[in-house]
Amino acid sequence: MTTPLSGTPITLRRGRYEAHVASVGASLRSLTVDGRDLVVPFEADEIRPVFRGAILAPWPNRIVDGTYSFDGAEYQLALTEPSRGHALHGLLAWADWAVVSATDAEAVLRAHVVPSDGYPWPIAVTVTYVLGDDGLTTTVEAVNEGRDAAPWGTAPHPYLSAGIGRVDDWTLTLPAGSYLEVTDDRLIGVGVKPVTERAGFDFREGHAIGDLFVDHCFTDLARDETGAATVTVASPDGAGGRMTFGTELPWVQIHTADRPEADLNRLGLAVEPMTCPPEAFTTGEDLVVLAPGASHRASWTIADL
Numbered sequence: 001m002t003t004p005l006s007g008t009p010i011t012l013r014r015g016r017y018e019a020h021v022a023s024v025g026a027s028l029r030s031l032t033v034d035g036r037d038l039v040v041p042f043e044a045d046e047i048r049p050v051f052r053g054a055i056l057a058p059w060p061n062r063i064v065d066g067t068y069s070f071d072g073a074e075y076q077l078a079l080t081e082p083s084r085g086h087a088l089h090g091l092l093a094w095a096d097w098a099v100v101s102a103t104d105a106e107a108v109l110r111a112h113v114v115p116s117d118g119y120p121w122p123i124a125v126t127v128t129y130v131l132g133d134d135g136l137t138t139t140v141e142a143v144n145e146g147r148d149a150a151p152w153g154t155a156p157h158p159y160l161s162a163g164i165g166r167v168d169d170w171t172l173t174l175p176a177g178s179y180l181e182v183t184d185d186r187l188i189g190v191g192v193k194p195v196t197e198r199a200g201f202d203f204r205e206g207h208a209i210g211d212l213f214v215d216h217c218f219t220d221l222a223r224d225e226t227g228a229a230t231v232t233v234a235s236p237d238g239a240g241g242r243m244t245f246g247t248e249l250p251w252v253q254i255h256t257a258d259r260p261e262a263d264l265n266r267l268g269l270a271v272e273p274m275t276c277p278p279e280a281f282t283t284g285e286d287l288v289v290l291a292p293g294a295s296h297r298a299s300w301t302i303a304d305l
Contacts, residue, residue, distance in 0.1 A: 025054035040268035060155030061278035068281035077118035121150035135303025144290035159268030173206035176218035245300035249273035
């Protein structure tokens, strides 16, 4: 049997929910509730479009020029976003993760970050997908298997779907008080500002996205008594989805998925809760440092409204 282009397929079912996971990138290929998409899907025998549904590790977002210093040493990563000259979304998004186990409602996948000149630390990464009555919960656990402390960050890259229409038709509710301003050309961070300083960026009460372009990181998140922050997207008919995540993810990248390809343009809203902001390997802001033998966990849940 030929393996599909997106890797080994896994199907999870529980109640009203059905999820499909692909081993390349440990990607969430689709998630539906009563047959309605909660994320923008792709086919099993299809090369995953961009980073749709992938797990990002050992860093999310961008490292400018692919260069950073850590513990007194300088490192150069391959530039995987050539148009802007950055190292983008870590080292495992196109790895074929091993399927450790899979049942009707739970799947465990594992991959290893192999030491290299640009990232010389061996990290074992395990992703667990659990489908419950309240949606799909994903947990990423990293373990430093090396002799030295290692920088670490992670995030998912789902494109949430509210069902009918595209991003322009939906309402976004995002409980963030600040955002990272970036340059227009290379999206390099220039400072954190209140969301009230940029037209349309205050989504705390929820408003229609319209034709607004967003490819920015948000923070200062309002959370409930359990420490959870929730982002929602809703269509005009009231359908939609929500993404909930804990305090280990203090930043969230939002992108309106503006693409030159008509079939991809603004098809879904990228919502990427992150352990650290863009360029954290350079700035050190909220960077997780894994001591030898230490582990780190981050979780999020995608569900119906």
